[in-house]
Amino acid sequence: MSRTCPQCKLVSPDDAVRCDCGYDFKERIVRESNLPADRRGTSATKIRLALLLGVLMLVVVFAVSLQHESPPVNQGQSDDQHPTVTPTAPQPPSAPVGSEASTNNRNLLGGLQVGREYDITKEADLREGPGESYAKKINQKASDVLKTIQYMSVDTSVTVKLLQVKDQWAEVQVTQPEWLATHRGWIPKDGIQGGASSAKLSGWIRHTCRVYRGKSTTSKVMGFLAPPASVGVAADGSGWLRLINGPIKVEGTDQFLDNPDFDAGLYIQAANFTTTIPSKWGK
Numbered sequence: 001m002s003r004t005c006p007q008c009k010l011v012s013p014d015d016a017v018r019c020d021c022g023y024d025f026k027e028r029i030v031r032e033s034n035l036p037a038d039r040r041g042t043s044a045t046k047i048r049l050a051l052l053l054g055v056l057m058l059v060v061v062f063a064v065s066l067q068h069e070s071p072p073v074n075q076g077q078s079d080d081q082h083p084t085v086t087p088t089a090p091q092p093p094s095a096p097v098g099s100e101a102s103t104n105n106r107n108l109l110g111g112l113q114v115g116r117e118y119d120i121t122k123e124a125d126l127r128e129g130p131g132e133s134y135a136k137k138i139n140q141k142a143s144d145v146l147k148t149i150q151y152m153s154v155d156t157s158v159t160v161k162l163l164q165v166k167d168q169w170a171e172v173q174v175t176q177p178e179w180l181a182t183h184r185g186w187i188p189k190d191g192i193q194g195g196a197s198s199a200k201l202s203g204w205i206r207h208t209c210r211v212y213r214g215k216s217t218t219s220k221v222m223g224f225l226a227p228p229a230s231v232g233v234a235a236d237g238s239g240w241l242r243l244i245n246g247p248i249k250v251e252g253t254d255q256f257l258d259n260p261d262f263d264a265g266l267y268i269q270a271a272n273f274t275t276t277i278p279s280k281w282g283k
Contacts (some may be wrong), residue, residue, distance in 0.1 A: 112189070114162050117175055117197040119234065122263050123155040126185025130169035137185045152183045156263050157232060157244040159197045165189060176200045198234040200244065201275060205229040209272035211248050213265065215240040222266055223248040223257045228278040233268070240267045 002011050005019035007030060018024050022031045112118065128134040142150035154160060159176035163184075170192055173184040177200065205225045212219040215238060225231065231246035243266040248257040260266060274281075 111194050112162055112165065112170070112192060114164060117159050117161050118172075118195075119193040119197050120154050120156055120158060120160060120187075120191055121193045122191050123153060124187040124191045126152040126154065126172075126183060126187060128185065130166040130171070130186045134186065137183075139183075152185060154183065154187060154191075156234070156242075157200065158183075159200055160192070162192065196236070198236040198242070200232065200234055201241075201273075202230075202232050203273055203275040204278055205231060205246070205268075205272055206274045206281070207272045209268050210251075211243065212267050215267050219267075221251055222260065223250055225249070225268065225272070228281075231273070233273060235270065239270050241270050241273055242267055 005023050007023040008021040126137045137152040139150040139152045158174050160172035161175050163171040169186050170189045174180040205227045210224045211222045232244035233241035248260050
């Protein structure tokens with residue numbers, strides 16, 4: 001048998017007369033402690049600490065269980081924002097038009113959308129990273145053929161897919177023509193033309209036609225194309241085709257135009273172009 005001190009909760013033998021803390025079991029009063037002055041209250045203190053430690057452990061276990069049960073929130077939110085549960089779909093839905101998130105996205109990408117295809121407005125070398133301090137990407141196949149270093153580049157003849165945007169630079173990958181699909185790298189963002197991309201076609205000039213600086217017969221005439229000239233064009237469904245390449249002749253002569261500026265925008269009317277090979281014309 002044993003007895004527990006009501007004062008300090010210390011367990012003592014059944015035949016104990018006084019607890020270490022000084023409590024007299026027979027008279028039920030607290031007398032002077034049996035312990036030296038420097039050890040008085042030690043047992044009681046240990047018990048109190050043990051109880052406190054147990055309570056703290058219960059609080060920690062409870063907090064951890066709540067954390068595991070709480071849904072995850074999107075990274076990047078500040079504490080004063082409402083948390084958003086992370087969606088299970090591969091891509092989150094687009095923010096409503098006019099919302100703060102939608103506005104921020106437009107500002108970040110400058111009106112461009114990652115994953116979409118775009119036209120190029122000017123020639124640019126592809127770089128290893130977002131900035132002129134990064135090296136140009138070498139076109140190894142062309143370098144081997146020409147025996148001199150050639151770099152990967154994009155121009156108005158290609159369609160690219162936007163992969164990501166960082167500051168004033170964009171990472172792109174060529175999608176048209178398909179044989180340039182290995183061309184991937186960083187270019188200045190202002191070299192990408194906003195809006196829907198145009199279809200890139202190769203074909204022939206079926207009828208003699210003039211080449212204009214704009215999409216209008218009142219635009220400046222830059223020369224003409226005679227059949228069956230082989231050309232590359234970009235079609236945007238407007239009834240006009242932007243020339244990517246072709247043997248433009250000087251108006252009123254039989255001489256070819258030197259270094260035509262295709263990047264500036266040279267156009268022909270779509271009715272003068274065909275993808276049917278000349279040997280099948282009239283059949």
